[in-house]
Amino acid sequence: MRAVELNAPGHAPLTLWLRPLTGADEMALAGTGTAVAMTLLDRLAEGADHAGLTVSQIDRALAGIYDTLYGSRAECRVACEACGETYEFTLDLPQIIAEQDADRPGPPDADGAWTMEGVARVRAPKPADLVDDPDTLATRLTVEGGASAETVGAFLETAAPVLTLDLAACCPQCATSAQVRFDLASYLTRRLDSERPFLVREAHLIASRYGWSHGEIMALTRDDRRAYAGLIEAERARLSRRQTA
Ligand SMILES: [Zn+2]
Structure with a gap:
């Protein structure tokens, strides 16, 4: 069993225990993406009550699974839109997590919400909260008071960081810069799927x-x-x- 800490240092500890991956788990995963990653988490955290986890905590759990299987590094491949060259760069996930934790505003109150700039109290999203419309999402996550969707979004990005990242890359061939999306749930499940x-x-x-x-x-x-x-x-x-x- 492996213990994965889902909260930042200085916050109330929340440890999830994950059992090792078996062939039966690998066989049960069909395809790639967030839903498949959740199936994987359900299987490995057997018996643990993780239904109430936030999206941020789920990503920490997935980072723990990734680390157990593949170590700390993730290789990103980018196809340059300007010259067609394919290049790679490496992400160090523990380093990204440490940087995210250093930027956090501190732990939420006992009810799981933060008081944001004295105007609103907001909580971190759980998977069931997620909707495409930012206004609807902000309303759902506001426990008290009110603030713009933009302000709520920016605050929660820092307070409850996720491992879906927009990264700046630069083509080594023609120096054209690009924005690359890294999504841990997709990356982890793609990697497992390719090993079938x-x-x-x-x-x-x-x-x-x-x-x-x-x-x-x-x-x-x-x-x-x-x-x-x-x-x-x-x-x-x-x-x-x-x-x-
Ligand atoms: Zn290029």
Whole structure:
């Protein structure tokens, strides 16, 4: 189990426990995007009551899952609109989270709301609050008083930061700048989705060598499955070298 802290340092601690990913989890994820990321979180935080989490806290949980699977770095690929060149840059997620936390206005009150510039009390959005219209969203998130949607939005961006980021990039070929959207939920699920062929191959290797059932293999954690598959591949390589010698 891995503990992921969902609140910023200095705020009331909120720890979510996540179990390791198994093949069954990977098989259950169909496609990519926010809904798939939520399914993943539901499965790994089994039994935890996380229905009341804010979007900001959910992104911290997803960052914890990402870190367990892939480490701290995320590679972004950009296709330059000016010259067509494709280039990459790297994000350091723990560093981004630390920067976000340093900018926060401090913890909310016991009811989860902040008093904003003395004119309104606002709370962080939960997934069910999200709507496209900024005025409707601001009204939903205002507990007391009132302020413009723009002011509420700007305050919550800092007070309850998310890991959907608009990043400035610059093409190394032609120096054209671009704004690139990074969305952790999409990024994480795309990466997992792209690894589906490995899951099938590893399951095939293990079933062929040990005769374990599909269910038994899918119940293995991802790390254990890969370790077994690695041993079988090494053994096969040794045998084939011996045969050709
Ligand atoms: Zn370019």
